[in-house]
Amino acid sequence: MNTFLARASRHVGFQVGAVLLLLFVGTALVSLLWTPHPIDALNMRTKLMPSSAVYLLGTDHLGRDVLSRIMVGAQTSITVGLIAVAIGLTIGVALGAWAAARGGWVDEALSRTSDLIFAFPAVLIAILITSVLGASAQNAILAIAIFNIPVFARVTRGAALSMWSRDFIRAATAMGQGPVGITLRHVLPNIASVLIVQATIQFAVAILAEAGLSYLGLGAQPPVPSWGRMLRDAQTYIFQAPELAVWPGLAIALAVLGLNMLGDGLRDLLDPRLRLLRVG
């Protein structure tokens, strides 16, 4: 761990990523307790105001404080991203580890299924799901999670397969340990770094996906603030209040940039030979 910290202190990308992530999570946490203004206080007299000392980032078309809404929007991004990645990680790792341990038809079926899911672009899966089940944050989470499952399944399978051919796992098999025990005790702990890095990258992808879906009106519904939705509303007033279209996009870009840099940094620090899946 100390060598990890020592190397981290020399990795600029990792540090920038970590600072951006702290800022992102910190903003969401602060917004739970305090925002400069109430997020849903409508006031038509203060609508579309430019930046000022009272409203640091100005106000939107309903006179609501943009900064406050961006702060609370961070909660939406984190919630949707975190839950979607957690679901994808849990199911994907289980399936991937199963395929690697069992081989044969399980492995084959899993590979074919993930090919099938990859044949649909992620946005389309999301659109299909939300068009049938209705637009909501939950359904956006579901759609993003479904796309995450095969990503984690593939990464886990690949990494786990290379573990199964190692001598210490052969030894464990020879000592009579079952596949479940070996997977939990030996395989998963040894591939954890791959999964951590992939999870960081997928978190970034999920935040982008959530922003895209809510931009289309398929994510979190009003009055819950979400960055994508704010951009959609801002576009309507792009000639009157161009600034409005800048801040939420900048927030998305910085959050995603932070996670991507952190992910790349972690990859360098944990295992420089890692190869990642990047699909989105």
Added chain:
Amino acid sequence: MIEFLSRRLAAALVTLALATVVVFAVVEVLPGDPALVMLGTDARPDTLAAIRAKYGFDQPLLTRYLQWIGGLLTFNLGNSHAYGTSVAKLISDRLVVTLPLGAMALSWATLVAIPLGVFAAWKHRRPGDWGVMGFTQIGISVPNFWFGIVLVLAFAVTWQWFPAGGFPGWQEPLKSVHALILPALSLSLGEIAILTRVTRSAMLDTLREDYVRTARAKGAPERVVLFRHALRNALIPVTTVAGLIAGFLVAGAVIIESVFRLPGVGQLVYDSINNRDLVVIKNVVILFTILVLTVNLLVDLAYALLDPRPRVRA
């Protein structure tokens, strides 16, 4: 090679068949009563019954599925609930916007990304490389629809060089191309970033090869080494990824067309969701799937042509 390609074609057809089952299940089985989805829960029983009869929702699932597949094979996709016109015509009218948009974005991405990637590999671990890598990091982090909005802010609101959105139609070709430039630029941003990274790492791999060292040793100019010896071989992984990206471009079009109010297939999907037009949605999704699978097949073909080594395992 023919065996390899026919095996790939068979795999794609199986995937497509499974995809139709999935789409059918999600659109027509999952919601319970598709008529309720289309009309909403406050619809009157007689209108619901009329819709069920009109779209055949009252028939057994298997019959409905086979009818749909039969329709897909004969390009008889039925009528849109919201527009009243034929879905096939609706889609083909929109493809003339979406396909040129995707093609522009992909060619632009390739034109920018390959030289950038070669440059970064050439300047490996020097400031030029860091600059390019920093740019790609930003490129994959900035949402393409926000980039589109920023382009509108700069080039449509501030300088008014380009329209903020809309599409005049191909009877005015110059204006139409003009209207597609900002959308294609925003669509290509993420793809440029990914393709640059792939080109760079493929170049770094080939630049380490013996034949590159040989070329340098015999005094070949750096330009020839980079482009004739190294890039030709690096193009193999680049083509694969470019193909994968083409699929995502099609999907990205849904959001970008919405940003620029382009009447393409993406906008059709978006409108169909709002209209709960299930007939259109299921056919467009399958169309997108066919597009992605076709592009992947073309990539396999290109791959086979670029890399003539015989393929033992597909």
